[in-house]
Amino acid sequence: MRPLDENETTQVFEKLFKFTGNNLKNIVENPSHEGSETKPGRYCFRMNTNRVYYVSESLVKRATNIKRDNLVSLGTNIGKFTKGGNFHLTVQCLNLLAVNAKQKVWLKPTSEMSFLYGNHVLKGGLGRITENIAVGDGVVVFSMSDVPLGFGIAAKSTQDCRKMDPNGIVVLHQADIGEYLRMEDEL
CATH class of the missing domain: 2.30.130.10 (PUA domain)
Structure with a gap:
């Protein structure tokens, strides 16, 4: 799992913005239920192979104990990058889109x-x-x-x-x- 680079982040946010509009802010700033009550965790976007995941930061920290080759999935798969470099949303992100749909x-x-x-x-x-x-x-x-x-x-x-x-x-x-x-x- 690695963070998205600037180009990948732009493509993911543009695609999500198409469906959520200004509610994209709710997705990015969504507090995680993990962590302490005084300092709740946050959600972030991570990439494994060509798939993009929406996952809490605390879960990402715990996943660092697992070898990259053995890690299949983590969090919610929201989309994937094609071989041509385009980003496509997958059906797994439907719950995220439905709550924030414009x-x-x-x-x-x-x-x-x-x-x-x-x-x-x-x-x-x-x-x-x-x-x-x-x-x-x-x-x-x-x-x-x-x-x-x-x-x-x-x-x-x-x-x-x-x-x-x-x-x-x-x-x-x-x-x-x-x-x-x-x-x-x-x-």
């Missing part, structure tokens, strides 16, 4: 399974949508009972969604909780 979309119960099978969100399956979503914004997808299902990129703005036909794509799928079953070998 833009949200709620699905009707009839279209939840379609999204969980890896399909895009269509206008006909849209239950609710937050105001002022712009094209290209990061969007967290919820069920109507506020259970986070996944996340994606807005294909249409909130205003355009009102005018489009029911088969138009509203959110482009990026990750969903169904990936735990579909990609069991890789995760």
Whole structure:
């Protein structure tokens, strides 16, 4: 485990900012429950091979006793760097994004399974949508009972969604909780 360099930190924060906006501050400054009450610990970002983890500082200190080759995972895996050097969020960061999401979309119960099978969100399956979503914004997808299902990129703005036909794509799928079953070998 090593700290992220400046370029890697910039890429991770830009991707998280796309989904959380100014709530990124809550993620970075989140106090850890480990440590003393007078001086609580903090969370930090660490990298192992090409994966980025969100982990408490006290856990990082305890993990220094383990050889790097033997350390498989630590904390919450929030994403990975591709061979081309781009950063991609993984489905494991969904809980972190859902709590701090700026833009949200709620699905009707009839279209939840379609999204969980890896399909895009269509206008006909849209239950609710937050105001002022712009094209290209990061969007967290919820069920109507506020259970986070996944996340994606807005294909249409909130205003355009009102005018489009029911088969138009509203959110482009990026990750969903169904990936735990579909990609069991890789995760």
